[in-house]
Amino acid sequence: MDQSDVGNDIEKILLTSEDLGKKLDEMAARIDEDYAGRDLLLVGVLKGAVMVMADLSRRLHHPIAMDWMAVSSYGSGTKSSGVVRILKDLDTDLTGRNVLIVEDIIDSGLTLSWLVSNLRSRGPASVEIASMLRKPDAAQADVEVKYLGYDIPNEFVVGFGLDYAENYRNLPFVATLAPHVYGG
Numbered sequence: 001m002d003q004s005d006v007g008n009d010i011e012k013i014l015l016t017s018e019d020l021g022k023k024l025d026e027m028a029a030r031i032d033e034d035y036a037g038r039d040l041l042l043v044g045v046l047k048g049a050v051m052v053m054a055d056l057s058r059r060l061h062h063p064i065a066m067d068w069m070a071v072s073s074y075g076s077g078t079k080s081s082g083v084v085r086i087l088k089d090l091d092t093d094l095t096g097r098n099v100l101i102v103e104d105i106i107d108s109g110l111t112l113s114w115l116v117s118n119l120r121s122r123g124p125a126s127v128e129i130a131s132m133l134r135k136p137d138a139a140q141a142d143v144e145v146k147y148l149g150y151d152i153p154n155e156f157v158v159g160f161g162l163d164y165a166e167n168y169r170n171l172p173f174v175a176t177l178a179p180h181v182y183g184g
């Protein structure tokens with residue numbers, strides 16, 4: 001992909017870097033307050049959550065541990081398959097831990113609903129979710145999210161960790177892509 005063409009690929013910016021930063025500030029303040037005096041393990045879901053994890057964790061004053069999981073539900077396209085596979089499991093024993101799953105997006109909700117029940121089965125003290133984005137109109141599973149950035153329309157988006165065919169994750173904003181990117 002020719003990186004000089006990225007600007008042409010963007011259709012509309014839905015959330016600016018400032019919008020994202022503001023929500024991260026709010027989320028971090030709430031998490032600091034809610035977990036005061038308690039152990040906290042942040043679990044990032046690779047790869048999309050990398051930006052949220054980096055930016056959220058650096059705003060926290062609370063001491064945290066961090067671990068990562070990789071699961072696959074999307075392949076390389078724009079639709080969830082609904083079948084979740086663990087590609088990389090946690091290194092951490094969750095027994096008695098307060099787990100906060102950090103995600104970039106809840107789309108159909110299938111990934112997180114599967115992940116929450118998987119992690120709950122490992123004996124943690126608690127499991128909660130922080131997600132920067134959610135698409136309420138795409139929900140196919142009930143997911144209770146404690147810390148949410150923004151609800152967005154049911155459109156495929158990229159940036160701030162989110163990719164299309166592994167591209168655009170590094171964009172500092174959240175945007176939709178021009179139809180020509182999909183071959184339209």
Ligand SMILES: O=P(O)(O)OC[C@H]1O[C@H](OP(=O)(O)OP(=O)(O)O)[C@H](O)[C@@H]1O
Nearest residue numbers: 046047048074080106107108109110111
């Ligand atoms: O609510 P859902 O419809 O299940 O979609 C959400 C999941 O999809 C994305 O991951 P993806 O499988 O694209 O992998 P990636 O994080 O490596 O991009 C995203 O990071 C979530 O994990």
Ligand code: HPA
Nearest residue numbers: 107155156157158162163
């Ligand atoms: O809208 C999206 N964009 C990129 N990756 C995704 N994974 C789930 N939904 C999305």
